[in-house]
């Protein structure tokens with residue numbers, strides 16, 4: 002079977018934007034169960050000839066603002082269970098939030114390989130915004146911009162090295 006990469010992070014960091022950029026039109030499955038929405042978007046792609054599956058876990062949304070933390074934790078659990086490598090996505094414009102720290106703790110304890118992607122680094126002038134994210138404890142953050150398509154190759158290179 003293809004190795005699995007899962008993208009995890011709180012709502013609005015840009016998970017789906019990056020997922021779509023990575024898979025292009027190769028969307029494999031969309032699951033939607035009533036009640037709790039558990040859409041898991043699976044796609045396929047390859048990097049340097051190495052095929053992999055990729056999951057956008059962000060479809061796991063529970064209604065209600067106070068439930069965001071719960072849905073983010075569910076995503077992280079799903080990714081820990083299913084993925085060979087986890088892309089932990091954060092937002093350079095917002096900085097580190099409590100939700101980010103909670104996810105970081107879960108991922109850290111899981112001992113799964115994690116690549117930290119700092120999205121919304123939309124131009125070179127903003128590279129310094131990634132430094133605060135070293136404190137999350139996942140090594141070198143990878144600066145990306147889903148909006149501008151920057152750093153996606155660096156991200157896939159880092160993730161595929163851990164597969």
Ligand code: GDP
Pocket residue numbers: 010011012013014015016017018019059120121122123145146147148149
């Ligand atoms: P998700 O909830 O994590 O799946 O995030 P989305 O992919 O839905 O994106 C959330 C918002 O961030 C949308 O308004 C996107 O257009 C915006 N966004 C995504 N990537 C970038 C980026 O690289 N730069 C900027 N400035 N905005 C972005």
Ligand code: MG
Pocket residue numbers: 016017018059060
């Ligand atoms: Mg999304």
